[in-house]
Amino acid sequence: MVKGAHGGWQHFWQVAWNPESRAALELTLGLAGAIVAINAVSGTALAWTLVRDDFPGKRFVNTLIDLPFALPTIVAGLTLLALYGPTGGVGVDVAYTRWGVLMALMFVTLPFVVRTVQPVLIELDREMEEAAASLGAERLTIFRRVVFPHLLPALLSGVALAFARAVGEFGAVILISGNLPFKTEVASVYVFQRINSGDTSGAAALAVLLLAISLGVLLAIGALRRWATRHDR
Amino acid sequence: MTVSRRTRYGIRVFSLGYLALILVAPVGLIFWRSFDHGWHPFWAAVSNHDAVHALKLTVEVTAIVVPLNTAFGILCALAIVRHRIPGMGLVNAIVDLPMALSPVVVGLSLYLLYARDGWFGSWLLGHGVRILFALPAILLATAFVSLPFVVREVVPVLREIGIEQEEAAATLGSSAFTTFRRVTLPAIRWAVAYGVVLTTARSLGEFGAVSIVSGGIAGRTQTLTQYVQASYENFSLTGAYAASVELAMLAIATLLVMTMLKPRRGGHIGNRGA
Numbered sequence: 001m002v003k004g005a006h007g008g009w010q011h012f013w014q015v016a017w018n019p020e021s022r023a024a025l026e027l028t029l030g031l032a033g034a035i036v037a038i039n040a041v042s043g044t045a046l047a048w049t050l051v052r053d054d055f056p057g058k059r060f061v062n063t064l065i066d067l068p069f070a071l072p073t074i075v076a077g078l079t080l081l082a083l084y085g086p087t088g089g090v091g092v093d094v095a096y097t098r099w100g101v102l103m104a105l106m107f108v109t110l111p112f113v114v115r116t117v118q119p120v121l122i123e124l125d126r127e128m129e130e131a132a133a134s135l136g137a138e139r140l141t142i143f144r145r146v147v148f149p150h151l152l153p154a155l156l157s158g159v160a161l162a163f164a165r166a167v168g169e170f171g172a173v174i175l176i177s178g179n180l181p182f183k184t185e186v187a188s189v190y191v192f193q194r195i196n197s198g199d200t201s202g203a204a205a206l207a208v209l210l211l212a213i214s215l216g217v218l219l220a221i222g223a224l225r226r227w228a229t230r231h232d233r
Numbered sequence: 234m235t236v237s238r239r240t241r242y243g244i245r246v247f248s249l250g251y252l253a254l255i256l257v258a259p260v261g262l263i264f265w266r267s268f269d270h271g272w273h274p275f276w277a278a279v280s281n282h283d284a285v286h287a288l289k290l291t292v293e294v295t296a297i298v299v300p301l302n303t304a305f306g307i308l309c310a311l312a313i314v315r316h317r318i319p320g321m322g323l324v325n326a327i328v329d330l331p332m333a334l335s336p337v338v339v340g341l342s343l344y345l346l347y348a349r350d351g352w353f354g355s356w357l358l359g360h361g362v363r364i365l366f367a368l369p370a371i372l373l374a375t376a377f378v379s380l381p382f383v384v385r386e387v388v389p390v391l392r393e394i395g396i397e398q399e400e401a402a403a404t405l406g407s408s409a410f411t412t413f414r415r416v417t418l419p420a421i422r423w424a425v426a427y428g429v430v431l432t433t434a435r436s437l438g439e440f441g442a443v444s445i446v447s448g449g450i451a452g453r454t455q456t457l458t459q460y461v462q463a464s465y466e467n468f469s470l471t472g473a474y475a476a477s478v479e480l481a482m483l484a485i486a487t488l489l490v491m492t493m494l495k496p497r498r499g500g501h502i503g504n505r506g507a
Contacts, residue, residue, distance in 0.1 A: 071481060139237075
């Protein structure tokens with residue numbers, strides 16, 4: 001990856017910062033931000049449903065959560081395109097739009113927050129919540145002041161993993177995005193297109209930025225883990 | 234938290250609805266489309282020469298990569314937890330990188346190393362060794378992206394079981410290898426098995442890194458995931474759907490094995506990324 005910096009910093013920025021790569025990176029970061037928000041809500045809700053709620057087929061649903069980890073990403077993209085694409089027959093067509101890319105990212109990042117929040121929720125002491133309730137705290141207050149602070153470290157590392165995945169995702173996005181520059185082309189697809197057209201230094205320049213983001217997220221997760229276990233040691 | 238029945242139903246409907254719209258309906262539709270006209274079109278599509286070759290290549294790559302990464306994973310976990318080797322902290326941090334890194338970046342790194350004008354590529358090609366656009370590149374890319382899974386599963390279990398039993402075995406005169414085989418390995422076997430399943434799933438499904446370095450030549454260096462993409466782009470929807478169903482069935486088999494192993498592996502769910 002040192003090739004990215006070949007020819008000095010100025011050259012690096014020139015290659016990395018053309019309007020197309022900039023648009024791709026901005027779109028990627030914007031979508032990854034949206035994924036963080038969506039997963040924080042849906043992941044916590046799913047984890048809560050799996051731990052505190054009870055309904056027939058719960059174990060099956062629990063198994064299903066891991067499907068995006070096991071299913072090849074290209075298949076994920078194709079299945080979304082089959083249902084929500086031009087031939088889907090449900091009245092929506094997200095093919096070659098940013099909505100389609102967002103949906104593909106929602107598919108592949110679905111398990112992260114569920115799988116980090118769920119174990120914490122299982123081990124959470126319910127007596128604290130009952131104590132808070134007996135002292136007259138309202139339900140929303142109990143969630144905000146008692147449950148949420150305990151979930152926060154797990155929730156943050158879940159969304160951090162989802163963020164990293166959304167920034168780097170390629171397989172699920174390639175078919176559904178149509179790779180339209182300035183519109184649906186995300187960073188990983190931009191890198192891929194640059195390699196295919198023989199411009200490896202252009203590809204390497206953006207790839208170095210993606211690598212830096214991944215490393216940053218890993219460091220953040222490491223710090224979160226130390227923070228979450230600070231009382232255990 | 235005691236919540237009202239309305240809140241509980243509300244959260245249930247929201248979360249299960251989300252799951253259904255994003256996951257269940259699309260995946261279900263692929264199966265329905267493939268078997269809509271019976272088994273025959275599906276069978277015809279998967280028994281086409283290129284599709285068969287792609288499946289064989291994918292299975293072959295997985296069969297080579299999984300044992301290698303399992304052995305590496307166990308050794309690496311032992312080195313991280315049991316030995317105070319300088320620099321192991323760094324290794325511990327770096328081993329997670331393939332989980333957070335875009336597969337395209339992985340592919341590009343291999344490409345830059347092994348291309349004709351790359352660091353290793355020029356020397357290797359001069360000696361008649363071809364890496365890029367051939368099996369070795371596919372193996373390297375797959376091995377890289379599936380590297381962390383066994384390590385990540387085994388490390389927490391090794392920490393948890395402690396060293397008393399291993400020390401007892403050593404005191405009783407057993408050699409290091411015997412201690413490993415008779416004491417350590419039985420204790421970590423379910424974690425290893427779980428890691429192997431995850432490694433297998435990732436190897437079967439790898440697409441991004443492989444599509445940069447394999448060349449994707451139909452009938453030669455095209456893996457099954459690349460076959461899905463190529464079929465879709467050549468407007469052969471039946472072929473793309475059929476190969477997707479093959480991959481989805483492998484994924485579902487993986488899930489079933491994971492579900493069976495989960496209770497035996499203990500409570501480390503939270504330590505896993507993907």
